[in-house]
Amino acid sequence: MLAELGLAMLWLAAALAGLQLVAGSVALTRDGEGLGGIVRPVAVVQGVLAAAAFASLIWLFVQTDTSVKLVAENSHSAKPLIYKIAGTWGNHEGSMLLWVTVMGLAGGFVALVERRLPERTMMATLAGQAFVSLGFYAFLLLASNPFQRLNPAPQEGNGLNPLLQDPGLAFHPPTLYLGYVGLSIAFSFAIGALVTREVGPAFARAMRPWVLGAWIFLTLGITAGSYWAYYMLGWGGWWFWDPVENASLMPWLAATALLHSASVLAARNALRAWTVMLGVVAFSMSMVGTFLVRSGILTSVHAFAVDPRRGGFILALLAINIGAALVLFALRAGTVTEGERFEVTSREASLVFNNVMLSSILGIVLLGTLYPLVTEAMGVKVSVGPPYFTPMSAVFAVPMLVVLAIGPLLRWRHDRFKRVSLVLAAPLAVTIIAAIGFGVSGVTSTMSLIALSLAPGLAVASLLPLRGRNLARAPLSLWGMVIAHLGLAVALFGMGADGAFTKERLIAACVGESVDVGPWQVKLGAITPVAGPNWTALEADLVASYDGAAPDHLKPQSRTFWAPPQTTSVSALHTRWNGQLYTVLGEEAHDASSAAMPTGRWQLRLWWKPFVPMIWLGGVLVALGGFLALLSRVRQDLKRRTVRARGDIRRGDREEREAA
Amino acid sequence: MTKSEAPRAPGWTLWLPLALFVLFVGGVAISLMLPKSNDINSQMIGKPLPAFSLRPAADGRPGLATGDFAGGKPRLLNIFASWCVPCGVEAPVLAELQRQGAQIDGIAIRDHKDDLNAFLAKNGNPYQRIGADDVSAVQLAIGSSGVPETFVIDGKGIIRYQHIGDIRPDEVPMMLAKLKEAES
Numbered sequence: 001m002l003a004e005l006g007l008a009m010l011w012l013a014a015a016l017a018g019l020q021l022v023a024g025s026v027a028l029t030r031d032g033e034g035l036g037g038i039v040r041p042v043a044v045v046q047g048v049l050a051a052a053a054f055a056s057l058i059w060l061f062v063q064t065d066t067s068v069k070l071v072a073e074n075s076h077s078a079k080p081l082i083y084k085i086a087g088t089w090g091n092h093e094g095s096m097l098l099w100v101t102v103m104g105l106a107g108g109f110v111a112l113v114e115r116r117l118p119e120r121t122m123m124a125t126l127a128g129q130a131f132v133s134l135g136f137y138a139f140l141l142l143a144s145n146p147f148q149r150l151n152p153a154p155q156e157g158n159g160l161n162p163l164l165q166d167p168g169l170a171f172h173p174p175t176l177y178l179g180y181v182g183l184s185i186a187f188s189f190a191i192g193a194l195v196t197r198e199v200g201p202a203f204a205r206a207m208r209p210w211v212l213g214a215w216i217f218l219t220l221g222i223t224a225g226s227y228w229a230y231y232m233l234g235w236g237g238w239w240f241w242d243p244v245e246n247a248s249l250m251p252w253l254a255a256t257a258l259l260h261s262a263s264v265l266a267a268r269n270a271l272r273a274w275t276v277m278l279g280v281v282a283f284s285m286s287m288v289g290t291f292l293v294r295s296g297i298l299t300s301v302h303a304f305a306v307d308p309r310r311g312g313f314i315l316a317l318l319a320i321n322i323g324a325a326l327v328l329f330a331l332r333a334g335t336v337t338e339g340e341r342f343e344v345t346s347r348e349a350s351l352v353f354n355n356v357m358l359s360s361i362l363g364i365v366l367l368g369t370l371y372p373l374v375t376e377a378m379g380v381k382v383s384v385g386p387p388y389f390t391p392m393s394a395v396f397a398v399p400m401l402v403v404l405a406i407g408p409l410l411r412w413r414h415d416r417f418k419r420v421s422l423v424l425a426a427p428l429a430v431t432i433i434a435a436i437g438f439g440v441s442g443v444t445s446t447m448s449l450i451a452l453s454l455a456p457g458l459a460v461a462s463l464l465p466l467r468g469r470n471l472a473r474a475p476l477s478l479w480g481m482v483i484a485h486l487g488l489a490v491a492l493f494g495m496g497a498d499g500a501f502t503k504e505r506l507i508a509a510c511v512g513e514s515v516d517v518g519p520w521q522v523k524l525g526a527i528t529p530v531a532g533p534n535w536t537a538l539e540a541d542l543v544a545s546y547d548g549a550a551p552d553h554l555k556p557q558s559r560t561f562w563a564p565p566q567t568t569s570v571s572a573l574h575t576r577w578n579g580q581l582y583t584v585l586g587e588e589a590h591d592a593s594s595a596a597m598p599t600g601r602w603q604l605r606l607w608w609k610p611f612v613p614m615i616w617l618g619g620v621l622v623a624l625g626g627f628l629a630l631l632s633r634v635r636q637d638l639k640r641r642t643v644r645a646r647g648d649i650r651r652g653d654r655e656e657r658e659a660a
Numbered sequence: 661m662t663k664s665e666a667p668r669a670p671g672w673t674l675w676l677p678l679a680l681f682v683l684f685v686g687g688v689a690i691s692l693m694l695p696k697s698n699d700i701n702s703q704m705i706g707k708p709l710p711a712f713s714l715r716p717a718a719d720g721r722p723g724l725a726t727g728d729f730a731g732g733k734p735r736l737l738n739i740f741a742s743w744c745v746p747c748g749v750e751a752p753v754l755a756e757l758q759r760q761g762a763q764i765d766g767i768a769i770r771d772h773k774d775d776l777n778a779f780l781a782k783n784g785n786p787y788q789r790i791g792a793d794d795v796s797a798v799q800l801a802i803g804s805s806g807v808p809e810t811f812v813i814d815g816k817g818i819i820r821y822q823h824i825g826d827i828r829p830d831e832v833p834m835m836l837a838k839l840k841e842a843e844s
Contacts, residue, residue, distance in 0.1 A: 277677065288684075311692050319685045326678035333674045370684075373691055587795065 003068050003147040006056035010097075010147075013049035013104060014137035016042050017130045020107075024127025028120060028195070036119065039126050040111040046133075047101075047108025054088075054101040057146055061088045067153035070094060070146050075157040078534045079165070086170035092310075093146035095173060099290075100136045102181040106210075107133065110185055116206045116637070118198060125192030131324075132184055132283075135317040143313045165561075166232055176221030176248055180286040182214025183251055186258060190279030191325060194332040199272045204265035207279065209633045211262060215255045216626040222248050223619030234569040234584045236607045238498065238615055241389040246369045247289025250362055254282035257358040260351045268412055270339040270348055274355070280329060284322045285362070291318050292369065343414045350407030357400035364392045390447060401454055401492070404485060405461030423464060431457030443500040451496025458489035476632035484625025491618025497611035501579075508601040518608030519547045520581055522554075527602060535561045537570070540585040540602065544574060556585040579610035704803040709817045712798045714791025717768040718776045724765055724791030732815040734842035735763040736835070738787070739799055741771050742779035744807040750826035751783035757832055758786040762839055766790040769799055769807055810835070814842040 020042045027036030057070075061084050066072040074094075075087045088094045107129040114122065140146070189207040193199045225248065230238040239245060258278040265275045291314045342348040368384045405427055409420045435453035443449050462485035466474060503518040514523040525541035537559040545551040556572040574581040586603030713725040729735060738754060740747040758764055766787040768776055776790075793799055802811065802819065812821035812835075820842040827835055 273674075281677075284681075291688075312689075315685065315689060315692065322681055323678070323685070326681055330674040330678055334671055370687075373688070 002056050002060060003065070003149060006053045006060075007145065007147040009049045009053040009056070010137070010141060013046050013053065013100075014134065014141060016046040016049065017104075017133045017137055020046060020130035021127050021134060024123045024130060027123040028127075036123050039123055043111035043126050043129070044108040046130075047104035047106075050097075050101045050104035054097050057094060057097060058085055058088045060147075061085060064157060066155070066157050067149055067151070069148045069150040072150050072154050072157050076534065077156065080533050082167065082170050083165050089173050089177075093140070093144045095177070096136065096140050096144055097146050098174065098177050099181055100133060100140060102177050103129070103133050103136065103184050106182055106185050107188070110188075110210065114206060117192075117202060118196070121192045121196045121198045121203070123192075124195040125188045128188035128191035128195075129184060132187065132321050135321060139310075139313055139317060143310055166228065172221060172224045172228055175217050175224060179214050179216075179218025179221050179255075180248075180251060180290070182210065182217060183255055183283040183286050185210040185214065186255075186279040187283035187325065190276045191328065194276060194328050197332065197335060199265075199276055201266050201269050204262045204275060208259070208262045208266060209630055209637075211255060211258055211279075211282075212626055212630045212633065215252070215259060216623050216630065218248070218252045218255060219619060219623040219626060222252055223616050223623070226619070227616045231571050231573055231582075234571050234605075236502075236504070236582055236584075236605075236609070238612070241368070241384070241386055243369050244289075244293050246365050247293050250289055250365055250369075251282055251285040253358050253362040253365070254278060254285050257355045257362075258282050260358075261355050264348050264351050265339075268340050268342070268348055270342060271352070271355075272339045273333045276333065277329060278355075280322070280325045284318075284325070285366075287314075287318050287321065288366075291315060340413075342412070345410065345415050345417050347407060347410040347412050347415070350403050350410055353403050354400055354407065357396045357403075360396040361393045361400075364396065365389065368392070394447060394450070398450060398454065401458055401488070404488070405458055408462075408465045408481060408485070423467070424461070427457040427461035427464070430460050438500070445499050448496045448499035451492050452500060455489045455493035455496060458492065459486055462486045462489055476635070477629050480625045480627070480629030480632060482625070483628060484622045487618045487621025487623075487625060489618070490621055491615050494612050494614030494616075494618060497579075497614065498609060501610040502612070503608040505604075505606045507604050507606075509604050510601050515604070515606065517581075517606040518610075520606075520608055521545050521548075522581075522583070522604075522606055523551075524602065524604065525553075530557070532559070535559045538585065540583075540604070542572070542583055542604075544581055544583075546576065546581075554581065554583050556583045558585045558587065575613055579608065580613055582607040582609055704819050705822060707819055709813060709819060710798070710801040712791075712801070714767065714793055714798065717766075717771060717790040717792035718773060718780055718785075721785070721787060721790045724767060724789045726817060728765065728789060729813045729817040730815070733763060734812060734814045734820070734839050735765055736839065737802075737811040737813050738764055738766045739769060739804050739807055739809045739811075740766055741769045741807050742775040743771070744769075746826040747808045748779070748783055750808050751786070753827045753829055753832060754786040755784050756829070757827070757835060760832070760836060762836065763788060767793050767798060769793050769796055812838045812842050 020039060023035045023042065024039045026032035027039060060068050060071055061075055062081065064071060064075050064077040064079075064084065066075075070091060070093050071087075074091045075084055079087070089098045107126060110129070111122075111126055117125075186207055189203065189210070193203045222245075225245065226238050229240065229245075230236070258275065258281075261271045261275045261278055264271045291311070368389050371384050406420065406424060409423060431453050434456045435449065438449055438452045443452060462482055465478060466482055469478075505515055505517045507515055509515060509524045511524055511526060514521055516522075521544070523543040525543045528539050528541070530537050530539045537557040539555050539557045542554040542556065543551045544554055552574050554572040554574055557570040558567065559570050560567045569584050569586065571582060571584045573583075584605040586605065588600075588602055709726050709729055711726050714723050716723040729737075736757065738750075740750070754764060764786050766789070768790055771792065771794075780787075791798070803822070804811075806824070808826050810823040810827055811819055812823075814820050821838045823831075823835070
């Protein structure tokens, strides 16, 4: 019953999205304004219905109702509850349902609270949101129904990919989706502003908190995903330039550029067409990324729906949504004037530079992600990896980081470099000292050396906007910027440290044997079998001592799941203030002469990774900075609203008195 | 410093994003329509089979060793397991290949004798020999990372072709052609 109810609610939500589109569009015409009144309530109800459909799918997974095909294929009654729930979005259909749910809720939320823009622009915005949603509803209902029944129902489900059975995964995709799909709001705002020709500071101020919210989730999602890959895949790497990772990075780059250009538009009424363009691009990147991953057109470890028909459907959707937006842009952007001018030495100019660099990195990543497709069409299979991505993006990232150090110190419109050059001596000196220090201490990799020397200078520079201010009085949004920029410096240092200082040992050790890795001495204490809810494992007891200090125990496992059958390594990590010890237990080593003879030696992979956790600490700081900025915007808006409301009450009182 | 409006970009530049996007959609649409190949240019193709000698995995069939592939005729080597669901789906296709003259050997990965006997009784047994690879050692050595996979081994024990995933019914002629190719 529940599955049918869920499906019915989904159809109803789709119908409401249709109504929202029609009513919103009609409300834009001269005689149709009367219909405008229903658009906001319809948007809210549509979001609630989509959420209810999603909730019923979660409940079906919790119950392990194997008469539903999706549950039978992706769940198992022996799974712990949290992974039953996570199984809801660990597959194609469920994750698309999550997609429309987030889109619906975001649209509903905007309809509920956003009152700063002219009502006409809001109508166009909500109609745009409904237009995009409608395509995804069609995709769900016609090509990937999550509620499809299976007759006869199997006794037991197939299980969930063991790699995905991890607490990190339970929350990683929803976080990322809130970011991806939250950007649809920016897209719809851009459409609304283009349709009604209302591209101005008010539009930027209205759009900014929504972009900021999506961007915070995106930042957290990418950070969490990177950490998940780091400890789960057992390779000790934290970024693989895998198409799926790139698919999350590209919207982030576009959204970061959008945030910065929106603040230029809000403060100075410049960069109008560019900001609108970025609004379109950011969500387009979300959709392009989803398409590339889901269509199976690029081979990826993450791909779980390799179906060319679905690929065709998403591509058509993509072509309609993005194509329509770009046509609208081409037709209307000519009438959107560029706005105020500024000089080369000004905060605007530095933000423009930041935008160009971010967009260039975006282009580099997109090109690298698509390149295998291009060559495959010509009959050559290639995979593009870190040797392309890392240096190519660094070419643009390094100048961007240098300007990031200077930009926040400049004044709007017009400034002289001389005014800030004295202040900038401090970060410059720190950078030079760091470069010499790390260079002398034997860091040979150019990339690492650049990152390690730039990071401390950047950290100092990011704090400079606070100089000479009463810290308790400094505005929250300033703190937000400072912390986000500082986070970038922290992450950069971690990245550099990974390349420069990581020590790796790969050995086959007997029980009782000791091995050194960096300052650690690690002893293989014992190998014992352990059992979990749906797996059995061999667990190593590693006794690790840092520089002769009291030992810590690490217990990496080699796990065998039985539904579906698959072996995975579960790494064990020990974090100190100055780095992380990373251990992986492999298989029992075998005699070269006869494969079946066990030797009693166990493969161990040990890494000492100094300062590497700073990568994710930095990511969290960046998100925290965004959160503070969002908090300050929301607080300002609320204050403005209360002031206006108080004004209304006072005016009302006066009128009453005068009437009396 | 004037406060006048910036000069507008020429009109055609506004169409540039759309043009790029159309190019992208067109390119992707074409490659979506192209048949997706399962060919993996394995590192092991053209190399001899690694040396191994596996005990019999099931009743009634001998085990498998590298020497068994030196008979002068190309053979198929199927990596499978009784616990692997697609392997059961693939079984009738292997039977069809055998009916059309292919010589097939199997390596059972991490399997138990009883389970395997039951699997063969249920799905048929197209294999001449079945070796037991209890720890995936041979599987990894010949560059296979999953089940099922099928290798074409020529008469001198050289790996000529690797097929990832189950062989579909429409791929039978292709596999037979690969066998034929390996004769030369």
